[in-house]
Amino acid sequence: MSRGAWPRSRAGGAEGPKGSKGSNGPKGSNGPRGSKGSEGAEGAEGPKRANGPKGSLRDPRRELRFAFGTVRRRSVVAMVLWSLLEVPSSALSGVAVARALDDGFLRHRTGVGLAWIGALLVAATVAAFGSRRVFALLGDFVEPLRDVLVRRVVGSALDRGVLGERDGGTAVRLTRQVETVRDSFAGIIVAIRGFGVAAIGTAVGALALDPLIAVVVLPPFLLGFAVFLAVLRVAAGRQRACVVGEERVSATVGPVLAAVRDITASGAEQFAADLVAEPVDAQARAERSLARAAALRPLCFAVGGWLPALLLLAVGPTLFRHGLTAGALVGGLTFVVSGLQPALRGVMSGLGDSGLRFSITLARLLDASAPIRSEAAATADTDTDTEADTAAQADRPEPGPVVPDFARAGLTLDAVTFAYGPASEPVLSDLSLTVAFGDHLAVVGPSGIGKSTLAALICGLRRPDAGVVRLGGADAADIDADRLAELRVLIPQEAYVFAATVRDNLSYLRPGAPDADITASAAAVGAAGLVARLGGLDASVVPSELSAGERQLLALARAHLSPAPLAVLDEATCHLDPAAERRAERAFAERDGALIVIAHRLSSALRADRVLVLDGVRADTGRPDELAERSVLYRELLAHWSGSAGAPSPDPGSGSDIPAHPSDPALVPGDPHRLDPAAGAGLGHGARQVVADRSGT
Numbered sequence: 001m002s003r004g005a006w007p008r009s010r011a012g013g014a015e016g017p018k019g020s021k022g023s024n025g026p027k028g029s030n031g032p033r034g035s036k037g038s039e040g041a042e043g044a045e046g047p048k049r050a051n052g053p054k055g056s057l058r059d060p061r062r063e064l065r066f067a068f069g070t071v072r073r074r075s076v077v078a079m080v081l082w083s084l085l086e087v088p089s090s091a092l093s094g095v096a097v098a099r100a101l102d103d104g105f106l107r108h109r110t111g112v113g114l115a116w117i118g119a120l121l122v123a124a125t126v127a128a129f130g131s132r133r134v135f136a137l138l139g140d141f142v143e144p145l146r147d148v149l150v151r152r153v154v155g156s157a158l159d160r161g162v163l164g165e166r167d168g169g170t171a172v173r174l175t176r177q178v179e180t181v182r183d184s185f186a187g188i189i190v191a192i193r194g195f196g197v198a199a200i201g202t203a204v205g206a207l208a209l210d211p212l213i214a215v216v217v218l219p220p221f222l223l224g225f226a227v228f229l230a231v232l233r234v235a236a237g238r239q240r241a242c243v244v245g246e247e248r249v250s251a252t253v254g255p256v257l258a259a260v261r262d263i264t265a266s267g268a269e270q271f272a273a274d275l276v277a278e279p280v281d282a283q284a285r286a287e288r289s290l291a292r293a294a295a296l297r298p299l300c301f302a303v304g305g306w307l308p309a310l311l312l313l314a315v316g317p318t319l320f321r322h323g324l325t326a327g328a329l330v331g332g333l334t335f336v337v338s339g340l341q342p343a344l345r346g347v348m349s350g351l352g353d354s355g356l357r358f359s360i361t362l363a364r365l366l367d368a369s370a371p372i373r374s375e376a377a378a379t380a381d382t383d384t385d386t387e388a389d390t391a392a393q394a395d396r397p398e399p400g401p402v403v404p405d406f407a408r409a410g411l412t413l414d415a416v417t418f419a420y421g422p423a424s425e426p427v428l429s430d431l432s433l434t435v436a437f438g439d440h441l442a443v444v445g446p447s448g449i450g451k452s453t454l455a456a457l458i459c460g461l462r463r464p465d466a467g468v469v470r471l472g473g474a475d476a477a478d479i480d481a482d483r484l485a486e487l488r489v490l491i492p493q494e495a496y497v498f499a500a501t502v503r504d505n506l507s508y509l510r511p512g513a514p515d516a517d518i519t520a521s522a523a524a525v526g527a528a529g530l531v532a533r534l535g536g537l538d539a540s541v542v543p544s545e546l547s548a549g550e551r552q553l554l555a556l557a558r559a560h561l562s563p564a565p566l567a568v569l570d571e572a573t574c575h576l577d578p579a580a581e582r583r584a585e586r587a588f589a590e591r592d593g594a595l596i597v598i599a600h601r602l603s604s605a606l607r608a609d610r611v612l613v614l615d616g617v618r619a620d621t622g623r624p625d626e627l628a629e630r631s632v633l634y635r636e637l638l639a640h641w642s643g644s645a646g647a648p649s650p651d652p653g654s655g656s657d658i659p660a661h662p663s664d665p666a667l668v669p670g671d672p673h674r675l676d677p678a679a680g681a682g683l684g685h686g687a688r689q690v691v692a693d694r695s696g697t
């Protein structure tokens with residue numbers, strides 16, 4: 001038996017195994033949350049790997065847990081429900097053949113025989129419909145995994161960059177490996193699902209046809225599968241040993257070959273040969289051991305796939321004496337040949353090939369992209385053990401799980417400090433802020449001052465180096481991803497839409513939302529016209545055919561519909577014209593909950609109840625009019641914005657319901673280049689003053 005039966009899966013296929021040593025496992029997927037000093041935080045390349053497998057290479061369950069942890073429960077439920085449509089076809093296959101023979105063709109009742117065959121065709125059509133939906137659903141399984149991995153790889157590369165490590169193309173290679181993981185994960189899902197459908201269908205069908213058939217056919221089938229699982233476990237371990245052995249060989253042979261002239265000159269040939277011999281022998285042993293495991297795979301198929309058929313034929317004459325009909329015997333064989341054998345073959349190839357490729361590539365990927373945390377964060381954590389910090393934590397909430405309640409506790413930032421690297425200046429320092437349920441806060445500040453960083457901290461995407469961000473009273477760092485998604489929604493500047501229906505895009509954060517709610521949210525943010533033009537909720541979205549403004553409108557509608565009480569708009573309306581922006585912001589302000597707008601236009605700031613001005617590491621908060629009086633930076637920003645207020649960037653393709661002409665209250669009607677002093681109504685004194693100043697009145 002060639003070892004090809006257990007393909008030599010390599011990390012990332014063609015890219016080869018280059019991951020780093022093992023790590024102590026994934027600690028989340030959203031950025032730098034891993035523990036300092038994890039082995040995975042070491043460089044991802046080079047001879048360090050010669051030290052052999054650590055951590056993850058010993059435990060494939062880690063990869064499976066990681067992958068399935070990204071799958072939403074509703075996707076699993078949908079997959080199971082659609083798969084159920086395939087069970088009748090599987091169950092009917094043997095039954096229909098048996099009845100067609102016994103009740104139809106063998107009694108010269110052709111019509112009855114054809115009717116059973118017709119019933120089988122109908123069931124197969126229903127099954128085909130179910131399969132189609134199942135394959136369409138595959139994306140819901142694999143895309144979240146890919147997103148999590150890409151975020152992790154890119155985040156890790158950025159963090160390493162900040163720490164001064166050279167990337168050397170690792171991020172690109174790892175990103176390619178992400179595709180390998182995604183495809184092999186899909187292979188695993190398909191294999192497991194197909195096996196389940198065939199096993200359940202055959203069990204139900206065989207019992208319905210004649211329990212004797214089930215008794216003969218199912219035990220060897222399950223035995224073959226059980227043996228395969230046991231062999232798979234062994235093969236996976238040997239596969240890993242081969243990968244590691246290969247790495248040891250290359251790490252040892254490489255330096256020896258590079259030094260061959262010196263070795264010859266110093267007469268150290270024997271020493272060098274001994275040095276290389278051990279890893280080469282170990283590698284050969286690992287390969288032979290893998291080949292032996294590979295030889296067991298056809299045996300498993302023989303037991304699970306062929307033994308049931310042989311047994312059926314062997315005991316057939318005996319069963320006839322117990323009332324088994326010729327049709328039932330043929331039906332039983334049909335179950336074996338058209339149900340059990342393909343299912344076993346599929347699961348063997350899915351778990352044996354895709355499974356091993358998945359497990360090893362993902363293990364490498366997780367290790368090589370293990371999150372690293374800034375020194376500052378690590379130091380902060382270490383310091384928490386000190387007495388001083390114990391005292392400082394006295395006013396933290398009671399220990400124990402806090403159930404976040406945004407309506408009660410809103411958002412608070414307590415003395416938050418954050419820097420992108422240990423050697424970097426903090427972007428935010430000692431920032432405290434409270435946003436209650438119902439608040440509308442605008443965040444303003446010069447470009448690069450830290451507004452997006454603040455948004456990421458608020459949303460729990462980054463963890464402060466010092467201080468704490470609390471959402472609904474709970475430390476955002478302790479809230480799991482699903483709960484976080486229920487608490488806050490972040491709409492970034494680059495809106496994300498995906499190739500699916502308009503409904504899928506809009507209800508992504510609130511699956512199963514009624515159409516009326518989806519339509520209401522679309523209308524509220526000004527996307528109703530766009531939805532209508534696209535062809536309604538069932539129309540397909542082709543992301544590349546949408547303008548940036550149209551993508552923003554869809555993302556805004558999706559966020560508006562989400563159940564999260566806190567909405568954070570990080571320049572999320574920058575591709576809309578001012579009127580469309582005003583409408584979208586108003587929709588969010590009127591929504592139940594709190595709104596934080598990272599403002600990029602004067603009007604956004606003036607509309608808010610309060611404004612947070614970020615100025616270097618300093619910050620000031622107040623009503624727009626108060627700030628216009630006391631904050632030099634805020635006045636400068638207003639002046640800068642009002643100077644360029646006439647340069648709105650309406651997106652002609654935004655599809656907004658609102659005319660593209662800017663009708664912002666702060667702009668002179670018909671003259672987008674000037675501010676309207678009359679617009680001062682509703683604005684504070686300071687803001688009115690600025691409007692008046694800038695409009696020359």
Ligand SMILES: Nc1ncnc2c1ncn2[C@@H]1O[C@H](COP(=O)(O)OP(=O)(O)OP(=O)(O)O)[C@@H](O)[C@H]1O
Pocket residue numbers: 158162420427445446447448449450451452453454
């Ligand atoms: N991932 C990162 N790694 C290192 N530095 C970063 C990272 N992201 C942002 N920065 C730096 O942190 C600072 C704050 O960036 P941030 O994007 O939060 O500013 P901003 O106020 O949102 O800017 P803008 O208005 O231009 O979007 C900038 O100096 C930026 O270069």
